[in-house]
Amino acid sequence: MKYPCIITCLLCFLCSVFSTEVEAWQTDENIIFGVHSKTAPLEWRNNGVDQGFHLELMSRIGQMTGKRIIVRRKTFQQLLADVNDDTSSIDVIAVVSPVTIDRQLSQSDPIYATHAKAYTLQGKEFIHGWHDLAGKRVAIKKGAFVDVYITGQPQGFVRVDVDLYETGFMQLIAGEVDIVLAENFVARRLMPHYPSIRSSSDPLIYGAFNFVSNSKNARLMAEINDALRQLKLSGEYDRLVNKWFGTGREKVDLSNTQQRLLWAATLVSIISALGMLLTGYISHSLKKRTHALNLELAQRKRAEHQISRLSQQFQSVLDGIPHGVTLFNRDCVSLWSNDNNNELLSSSDFHFINGDIFQLNKTLIQVLDSQTSLIADMAYRTQFWQLQIHPIGNDQAVILLEEATEQHNLRQANDEASRLASLGELSAGIAHEINNPTGIIIHAIAFFNHALKDLQQATDAYGKQNPFWLIAGLEPQLAMTELNQSSLTVEEGAKRISHIVKDLKRYALPKVTTEHQLLDLNEVVKVSQRLTANQTKIFRLNIQLNEPAPMIMGDAQQLHQVLINLIQNACHASKPATGDDSDCDTITIETNISGNRGCLTIRDTGAGMDSTTLQRITEPFFTTRRSCGGSGLGLSVCSRIIKEHMAEMQFSSRLGQGTKIKIQFLSVPDSIKALKLSSLEQDT
Template sequence: MRFLFLLLITISLPVLAQESIVFGVHSNTAPLEWRNNGVDQGFNVELMNRIGQLTDKRIIVRRKSFQQLVKDVHNPNSDIDVIAVVSPVNIDRQLAQSDPIYATHAKAYTLQGKALINNWADLVGKRVAIKKGAFVEVFLSDHLQNFDRVDVDLYETGFKLLTKNQVDVVIAESFVARRLLPLYPSVRSSSDALIYGAFNFVANGTKAKQMYQINEALRQLKISGEYDQLVNKWFGTGREKVDLTSTDNRLFAFVILVAIISAVGLVYTGFISASLRRHTKALDAELIQRKRIEAEISELSKQFQSVLDGIPDGVTIVNKELQHLWSNDNNIHLLVSDEFYYIDHDVFILRMAVLDVLTSQKSLTADMVYQQQFWQLQIHPIAQEQVVILLAESTEQHRLRQANEEASRLASLGELSAGIAHEINNPTGLIVHAVSLFTAAIKDLTPAASHYQKQNPFWLIAGLPPDVAIDELQHSCGTIEEGSKRISRIVNDLKRYAMPHIADEYTQVCLNDVVQVAQRLTANQTKYHQITLKLSESSPMIKGDAQQLHQVLINLIQNACNACLAEQGAIVIETSIEDDIAILSIKDNGCGMNSATLKRITEPFFTTRRNEGGSGLGLSVCSKIIKEHHGEMQIQSSIGKGTQIRLTFALAQ
């Protein structure tokens, strides 16, 4: 596994008695850092300084080669304690790591006017700049590349090559790109996120104590709100489209220039007025000169207006009657669209919003939704019965916030699942042991009860005849045993969901064998349905864990059986090979799923069979196992037509 290491630079005075944390660094330009007048600064620098203060540790930075850092982090005797890593979210690690710190992503950038990049297929045949050592390169190392790759040392080098038409596309990390875009106005963002990454601290397993202290410091920063302040300071909104500071400076320069020219005009006007009284004969020449000056001022005014029109965000000034007094016409049509509403789905009516702001004389700021995009709306009162409306797209910030919240939620869910599984296992074991004892006891007591009933025909057990009571007890024991087994299955699913992945245990597995074993283990469920196997003659082999793959296919077969009507269900299981990809497909003609269910089908604890005993962990565990095997799961379903689930894996070399 390869990592992209971020630059962590801290300055601390040597104190002999103070313990230290040594960070290994391999790059002078980490993606989330930059320099100001030669001084390293950024989110990571401030974060590490605060961690050092909270843990009372001295932060030491040692620079080494990439290969040496990889060896050091796996060597318990190394002089390196911790490294920082940004890697694609689908890459697992065996080393100790901190809580998620921040989520990021990379996407495509092209010149203005070029076609948008909708997916990886749009890069075929293009010259694509990739930064060496970046997490983009880590991701591409495990994915087939169908484009002409151009390696660069920095993302900025890629942007320079793009402006010179020496490359067609740059795939860059978003935080760095947002800093570069104001410097390269001919470059634009041309795609949604193509790769998602997560930022963590990583250490050798022997450094568990230090990692625990770092995690405690991180949690303290998050609880106190200081972490959010750092995030807002370095990654806050407003940097995506326009560098507001430089824009303000340019606008201020224009205003100063207009003011100077206006002052010059006033001087000239005074001079002309005085000259009219003294020099009547020079009136025509002075009038021509005045017209020339007015033309210059008008030209500057037009230039100033063009700057305002060039702002990508919508700016509109309206009065109480909603008449547009001025507008740059950017995205203003959204204000009157029926599909433009508040993020909580309340209806947005422009007239009511404007009247509320004018009445209260207080600004309105709200998050809005339009189709699949997110926007921030601001309405500010200005002159009498006039407001200025600002409209800026915030889709990227919203998605980053969602990704960060999802990473934190899943981390907490994994810890909760492991704790619940441990607490439930003990009483479940007692129940199973007791039921086994009761079943054996009832079996031994049955002849004695029959003998005693012959001597005492009126003898009752719990108000029931002995033979009926014995049957009821046996049935109750069977019910308790079945319930305890169901609890055990749910606990095992919870443990499996929270269990870390160990890739070193993978061996070569034949998908045809996985299908045949799963069919035998589900024979009792599938006997009421028509099962068709279409197994590839070339026996697709993949690297994986056979038992885990059995669990995935058994779960999918059981779901297919539950979706089909008895004696009318048809289930087709097929294996095949396409290029270097092994494919396992299971298709049924059951009830199918709607789009809302499809979006949540792999969420933990989500189930449509709650009343029938479903735990909602089956597909979430399957999804986790497939991701651990570096595979993909595609689900297609229609109400009344059935469902097809297609699993793809890389063929074993």
């Protein structure tokens, strides 16, 4: 009696399906559904059959609205063009829209949520937010919801447009981009094919799938929304979601799986039928055994699912940590690692910040024997790291590596700022205390010079009356010559002190906004060259001025001071001509335009500087010419003037090969904008 019932049910089911198909084909109205994705479980083709969540949902909506669904597959860019074209045959497509931004086209209620994240190569740093994208090359799929989201917003990264997310992944492997911002479902499909790529951020953009159509189909979109809401209210939408997304994995080959399950079910049914025909006892035993096995299998699946979920969560957390984490045993064997920067531990360039050699084996044994954690600052080439070794029991220890280059540089900058601030305050006090007595000396020595001129005649007359008269044990004429020379020496020394005091006062003064004007950089060079002509005449001077002349915003007098100081330093470092011009050093001054920025370069072929001197040349009071009267304030004042002009001064030098100083000024529009911002900050 059971078999006729089963056959009857199958016939009824086939009839209902057939009648439904007939009704669909007899419908006068069609909905052309544009499909582009190859991403399971949304929409893809398997063995020539279109399937997926979007396709089944749209098919069900077509049944409810009495319309026939016709699938058309095109590229993503073609579908975007069609849906914006009122004359196109495409009626509806499924796309992702950011949750905070609506597309201009007519779109349905949200269908299913998704998100986009950053993807990088294995071992690269974790992306904590949009600020970590600054300065990086980021691949964006043209027209995708990531493109829609960032369009019109400020971007601190270099955008690289691609036609497909897969193109972005290939460019990432080739080193043409640093990061790919990709939609979750597509990235999950692609990552098994690109094992060197990993997910490197939490969701940066949240979006939702929507059905989208152009304005001519507003009535059609209203019908789709009504059908979609009915499906949600009836619970059929939840059934579809559970069918396509319930397992939490992509369904790449669902048709083959269904076929295998169908064959397996058929085989089981045949075996069961034979068993039922052979003996009821065997049937009863099989049922009991099957029930027990099903219970055990269900329990194992639940346990495996929980273990797998916890393992994936734990692994994703460890992989997401940008710092190196490694577990070692006493024999220095790595038991586990997240493979982030752990190659430093075996590098000979990795050492303690005080210069002591780092030996992993020795340090690890010391920590385990003492059972005391070690936290130390380390250096690796130009980077700085923090090393932490924590014992776990007597035989294992965990090593944590965290890059601390930025923190180290900030500490150094803070120490430098504090030291310079102290020097500034000290300079102001010294300048004030020295200035008054220096002025008195200069005033007095001027009086002595006039007095000596007047006393010369009296000395001559008295010397004739008294031939044996001496001044300080010297003959009158010799004594007057010595007095004149001493007076000139004192005056020159006092003026030197006054000049140093002026430099100190300028260095110690707070920043004062100067009225910058439009300047010809070539004219600044010509004026400075004329003022230093007496010093440069004994050298080979090469002046190369760009035409048209670079135009900058600045203060001409201050820039003359900077260039004169740099020319004088080049003269001090160069060898003058001794008779043959080929035997002297060359000083080159040139201007040029790089991009839209004016550049000034001063080069000499003189003595050059070592790296230690090069790092300190802009420090106040640092000089290599102390014995020759250098005060060490010239370049520090120049550096301050250049900073006030919002320009950059770059030094490069090698011993015996000369020195090059390059100054880059902002373009005129950027300079004006920066001056306005600086003025606004001071007013505030």
